[in-house]
Amino acid sequence: MKMLARLLALAWALAAGGCALTPEQGAAATRVAGQARSVLVDCVREDACATPSALRALGVDALAASAPDAPRHHALILDYGQDALLARLSMLRSAQRSVDVQTYIFDEDDAGHMVLDELLAAARRGVKVRVLVDQLSALREVETLAALAGAHVNFEMRIYNPLLGRAHINYPQYVLAAACCWRRLNQRMHNKLLLVDGVAGITGGRNYQNSYYDWDPEYNFRDRDLYVAGPVVAEMAASFDLYWDARLTRRLPVLADVGRLLLRGGVPALPHEPFVLPGRVERISRDADDAMLVGALAAQALPVGEVDFISDLPEKHRAGHEGVAPSTRGLLGLIEGAQEEILLQTPYLVLSPVAQDLFRELQEREDPPRVLVSTNSLAATDAFITYALSYKYKRRHLREFGFEIHEFKPFPQDAPIDVEATGTVEPGDAVAAQADAGRSRSRPLEREYSALRWSGFSAHERVPLHRGGVRFGLHGKSLVVDERIGVVGTHNFDPRGDNYNTESAVVIEDAAFAQALAASIRRDMAPANAWTIARRDRPVVFSGLDYSLGKVSESLPVFDLWPTRYATSYEFRPGPGCTEPPPIHHPHFRACHDPVGDFPEVRMGLRSLLTRIFTAFGAGLAPIL
Template sequence: MSGCSLPSLDNRTISSALLKSEARATRIGTAVATRADQHPGKSGIYPLPNPYDAFAARMLLAKAADRTLDVQYYIWHKDITGTLLLEALHEAARRGVRVRLLLDDNGISDMDEDLKTLDSHPNIEVRLFNPYIVRKPTKWLGYVTDFSRANRRMHNKSFTADNQATIVGGRNVGDEYFGASNGVLFADLDVLCVGTVVDSVSSAFDSYWASESSYPVGLILTRVRGNRMEQLTMAADAVERDPAASAFVNTVKRSVFINELLAGSLNLEWAHTRMVSDDPAKGLGKAEAKGLMSHQLEEVIGAPGSDMVLVSPYFVPTAAGVDAFRKMAGRGVKVRILTNSLDATDVAAVHAGYAKWRKDLLKSGITLFEMNSFSSVTAGRKSKSSIGSSGASLHAKTFAVDGKRIFVGSFNFDPRSFNLNTELGFVIDSPALARQIGALFDSAVPTYAYKVLLGEDGKLYWIEKQGEKQIRYDHDPRTTCWKRGLVFLLSMLPIEWLL
């Protein structure tokens, strides 16, 4: 490919999700049909807070697929979990399953050859969203030469088998999201869903797949040198034999999840569930207001009446958001928010966009918690809570309103999710799930997070609970002067709209 402009999309292959009539004849479709018919208009929900279970669910859905797999992610790393899941897609294709893989080009470092190799399989097609023309090692030049487009990313996350079962939530594909990394584990939340709403996810996937921002990988990447398909499988075999992968391989082997799903015995909660998603035209700055997730969320959820619990790893409220929370609290709504502490965050610039609003939020009557990284708390202890882990950084995006409904998806409460990135999620009418999230704030959150308070002198302080003890910090806990100074300087820059 010559030049620095994007290629024409005139000759793309046209494809769409599996028809409902055909989807019901698959193993998954047959298994869920009777239960779905017993709950007309509802969807079956199965939360996946545990990272090992979340990984196993994706692997096993790939193995259970008979006809199609539609997979969409912002980040896909070339590591243990990323390699194993890529091979699971490859294995499905060898069985005759049609695989469509749509990835944002911002989060696939060192994956070019693997993706082009997969794309060479007759049953696999790979597309890149908002791709960069210049590849490694100067891929970053795309931001300089085409900033307005390259700054808009596809943040959606979905894994759909046979248009009958889908996994949607906050997790990307990579070791840090599934607990295979020796570094930070992103505490996250996905849900497996069957029933009515799956068709909405498939329709959204089709829209992104056929959008102006979706480019066949063959138009962007250079040809693969030689036949690498066998090398891809051998690399996956080597990863599977690696002792570091044993916990994941064994989790998949032990999991009864897919057997229960196919037997119709998986403990699903049936609830009215609506998908909310940005129009893919947002990736080019062309979406109308009604096509934005923020607009849809406002319509679907409405104004909280009594209680709102919000979990967002990247929380940048802005002046407008602070005013909205202030008005909520003024109406008597109890608002509790959990985000990352400076010690736990993986993006200091985003924390800077949040930190400058803490005092205003607290003055408005909002309760603030910040996730503890656990880097130095009870060494060696690990938790299976959906929000805590040794060396944890919060990555879940969820909120509950009035103890009646919840949101689970990719949407962060920051300007980037509102205005720049495309997002996807579910609004689930489930008092049971809403109560679970509320209960976390009553029990687990005070254990795993600092409570941020405002003293009579107008200064912030943090309270950490360690057993029966309470420890007070007069600055961001477990951080250096240098890091706090950096965040202060970043908070002075006019970059809030980018965060």
């Protein structure tokens, strides 16, 4: 009874700490923020003193050249993190009327603060700026959110799906939310958009955090964005508006922690720690103002015709919602229409049941399409539990779905990454300061698998490797069908994207664009950047029995304890007769590849053991992974 009483008292205390403001308190906090907002505008010109940008100009030109039945667009694949940040800065400075930002993670590191500074500068020039962030990944400090609530009349930030009526929740509150509202806890806004003046936008995998722009000294994401200019931006803007006005979206002052801070002390000054590497910030800032540099980037954009934007509706998070979400339905439809080849890139190869059924059906065709998959290795991933589920089903992926899987290496030799930008070539004290700053903060913002971020044994820490250095992991979500349709979006092709997260994607049916996107994915799958997954050598004796028992063990939801897995990793070994890596079913595959073990580069230890444990017992986690 005493234990029950203590638990009830704890639950009451947690609930009391998480209670939303009363309507009267929310109105009072809103007034405090509203009265503090500056109305001063730095510019009286009609263009809001915008800096001309070739990227914005492409959007203006595309709209001028378009007709209702003949749209014209420009599309630019942003592979390099520095290009992605440069494009964002240039577009923000070119804004004349409006900027809309929708994102999952918005951190308070160098990249996050730099973009936030640009957004506030645009607001002070006279541009209407709206920022929508998911609660579990919003800015780290409540003081920052309170300051932004009263920053400027042209700037507004809102939070999507704030559990317990708060902008932030601590670990005990997270436990309470998991106990009372597990499904809502997992329902996150994973969409990512940057829209300028209704003429140009960026979408894709990147959030606002150092690790998405090659700015982290320890671990960065090899990601992909798509810049698109033309009429489709109006559809993207309409999607943003739906989320901005959604029933789960809240203004900052009405959230309990933000509102109470405003009521206690008014709007605080905007906290802004000094940039850890100010020289790097200054360089990218100068580059964003370099018309020739931005023009050279814009010149790489491909002219395309019709562009489709697929986006889930906020209603996906309504109680009782049924049916396949638009993002999932659209992607499955494209895959179903494949005739020759599917190129799929996802950081987390955990397929939903409906996707598994589709790939089985494709392989049952008389002439099935080839399916090449680019994903993370255990050494590269930021989510080893998710990798464990992928590891568990490698036999199924290879035999039943016909996948040719290439797992990204943690130290790729020829990928579109910029190691110099990480700061590891800067003086050691600056690097150490950045690393220490990252370690001193709470970790939850750094992972997109929101419902498992608070795992007590740090389930989303990277595994230890045999060697040190800046590590990279895949984060791009892309699809190419028959080298005629290209897709860049936010969907990881996983159960979470199907059922919990809201997602979006840009679809372009254009051979030149599809081939450019295919070349980008193939580069990530090249031997310098990835290991190939194939069947391991058969045992000398009882090979059929080993396979059968492994298959039976794999089918069990728990207790998948058979020690021998169907597949392992292979490294390409060039030499006479091996100038190019042959496919896994080619008779010369083994002559040109060496097996390197199930977990190459990984220092075997606790994480490897846990990977095997979750292989055995973690299948039940698949729906939220």
